[in-house]
Amino acid sequence: MPKIPVQFRHNGRDVAIFVDGGTNLLVALRELIGDMTPKFGCGQGGCGTCSVLIDGELHLSCLTLAETVAGRSIETLDGMKQGPNLHPLQRAFADHFAAQCGYCTPGMLMAAKALLDRNPAPSRAEIVEAISGNICRCTGYEPIINAILAAAGGRASA
Amino acid sequence: MTRHRGRGIASINYPIGMNLGGDPSQALVHSNPSGKFTVALSSIDLGQGMKSVTRQICAETLGVPVEDVYVDTADSDTGPHCMGSFASRGTHRVGNAVMAAAREARGVMMEAAAEELEVNAADLETDGRGNIHVKGAPHRSISTKDVAIAAQFKQGKTISGRGIFLVPLSDVDPETGEMSPATCYAHACLVAEVEVDDETGEVEMVRMDSAYELGRALNPRLVEQQLVGGAWMGVSHALYETPEPYYPDPSHGPRDFVEYLMPGPGDICPHDIAVLERPAPDGPFGAKGPGEMCANPVLPAVANAIFNAVGVRIDDLPITPEKVLRAIKSQGGPRPQARR
Numbered sequence: 001m002p003k004i005p006v007q008f009r010h011n012g013r014d015v016a017i018f019v020d021g022g023t024n025l026l027v028a029l030r031e032l033i034g035d036m037t038p039k040f041g042c043g044q045g046g047c048g049t050c051s052v053l054i055d056g057e058l059h060l061s062c063l064t065l066a067e068t069v070a071g072r073s074i075e076t077l078d079g080m081k082q083g084p085n086l087h088p089l090q091r092a093f094a095d096h097f098a099a100q101c102g103y104c105t106p107g108m109l110m111a112a113k114a115l116l117d118r119n120p121a122p123s124r125a126e127i128v129e130a131i132s133g134n135i136c137r138c139t140g141y142e143p144i145i146n147a148i149l150a151a152a153g154g155r156a157s158a
Numbered sequence: 159m160t161r162h163r164g165r166g167i168a169s170i171n172y173p174i175g176m177n178l179g180g181d182p183s184q185a186l187v188h189s190n191p192s193g194k195f196t197v198a199l200s201s202i203d204l205g206q207g208m209k210s211v212t213r214q215i216c217a218e219t220l221g222v223p224v225e226d227v228y229v230d231t232a233d234s235d236t237g238p239h240c241m242g243s244f245a246s247r248g249t250h251r252v253g254n255a256v257m258a259a260a261r262e263a264r265g266v267m268m269e270a271a272a273e274e275l276e277v278n279a280a281d282l283e284t285d286g287r288g289n290i291h292v293k294g295a296p297h298r299s300i301s302t303k304d305v306a307i308a309a310q311f312k313q314g315k316t317i318s319g320r321g322i323f324l325v326p327l328s329d330v331d332p333e334t335g336e337m338s339p340a341t342c343y344a345h346a347c348l349v350a351e352v353e354v355d356d357e358t359g360e361v362e363m364v365r366m367d368s369a370y371e372l373g374r375a376l377n378p379r380l381v382e383q384q385l386v387g388g389a390w391m392g393v394s395h396a397l398y399e400t401p402e403p404y405y406p407d408p409s410h411g412p413r414d415f416v417e418y419l420m421p422g423p424g425d426i427c428p429h430d431i432a433v434l435e436r437p438a439p440d441g442p443f444g445a446k447g448p449g450e451m452c453a454n455p456v457l458p459a460v461a462n463a464i465f466n467a468v469g470v471r472i473d474d475l476p477i478t479p480e481k482v483l484r485a486i487k488s489q490g491g492p493r494p495q496a497r498r
Contacts, residue, residue: 042415044414044415044416045416046414046416047415097380097382097383100205100206100383100384100387101205102205128424131423132422132424134423135420137420138205138387139390139394139421140383140386141390141421141423141426142429145423
């Protein structure tokens with residue numbers, strides 16, 4: 001079966017890859033583009049650690065066919081840093097000890113970015129809702145929620 | 159339908175480490191010619207913070223900045239032996255081994271510095287900022303980098319140290335059955351407050367209040383992080399998680415991680431934590447280990463809270479809505495206990 005050519009924007013840069021039909025975006029990003037920031041967790045849309053933004057919207061890259069993102073703009077954690085500076089969300093995650101083993105962190109940061117991009121001043125409940133598709137097996141949700149609140153300029157409770 | 163509030167308490171006395179044929183861990187510390195140090199371990203950091211804590215212990219013992227220490231771990235091909243990361247033993251066992259290795263390396267470093275400064279090593283001290291100077295005469299100083307270079311290129315010395323911490327096997331006394339499974343114990347007490355729905359059998363966590371005595375907290379933020387997350391692992395074992403809900407009947411078990419129940423961000427409740435620091439005499443800088451103990455007391459506390467709320471005693475985990483509902487029905491309805 002011939003490979004399918006796919007062109008899209010990856011963190012602001014045009015990329016072109018050839019994929020087999022049925023290849024998911026997570027595999028394409030990791031193996032063909034070399035962007036290892038989206039993680040493979042469950043591979044079936046249950047954990048959220050593979051989350052990326054497609055045209056600014058949060059998507060599970062493990063459930064997205066690579067051939068469907070032609071012409072679209074993909075954002076991953078790899079593109080979050082602004083030059084040498086951490087994104088305010090990354091800074092807040094570090095300041096609030098919002099990572100333990102760190103495996104959920106890329107997905108959490110993308111879910112948080114998707115939220116803050118459309119709602120710069122979310123309530124605590126809106127933050128909980130926004131990251132509810134992401135599992136943290138270290139169960140450190142409290143510091144993650146506090147970090148997102150802080151990044152949004154709100155006051156994080158202890 | 160009524161939602162019943164209940165409160166339960168549990169306390170724990172938790173042994174640090176294990177007692178199956180002795181419990182050793184090893185560490186090796188060496189300097190590079192740059193004056194930075196590498197700690198070689200094969201202990202695993204699964205996110206608890208072992209790399210951070212062993213780095214702190216090594217830097218503190220050597221008397222150098224924490225930035226100057228690199229911890230190379232989790233490779234059993236190259237690292238010295240470790241029993242593993244379990245039984246809350248990491249900080250205590252591995253930390254002690256790192257401390258011993260760093261102490262030996264510090265001895266060589268001070269001898270090398272003494273040779274360069276032409277003084278007695280006993281008259282030297284470190285400033286914790288990467289320099290070694292004569293006590294009371296800070297101007298007679300040499301950087302750890304220059305000491306490392308001198309040791310490497312002039313003196314032909316390796317600034318290195320070996321460390322092992324072994325808790326020997328404690329055999330059972332044939333007369334009394336007594337043994338000493340651990341050298342130190344951590345302690346905790348947790349109060350869980352729940353709401354039980356007598357129509358659906360669902361249990362909702364309302365809040366947790368807890369106190370932990372875990373020796374010295376070497377990295378208080380990491381300790382707190384582990385206590386917060388660990389408590390929810392405990393809730394998860396108490397209320398949600400099982401691969402075989404009708405064991406030994408394998409039916410209705412989760413087939414994948416989508417069906418396997420775990421707490422999500424919407425489940426968590428307020429949790430107040432108090433950390434009491436009573437340094438352990440044989441711990442590295444007095445540390446024991448928060449480890450597993452942060453999850454354990456949650457399970458009995460939640461079971462007790464459910465009993466307090468509706469008067470049913472569930473002794474089979476996890477305490478699913480089905481079990482709660484069947485128990486309520488079999489006793490003819492909820493029987494809220496006295497409020498505690």
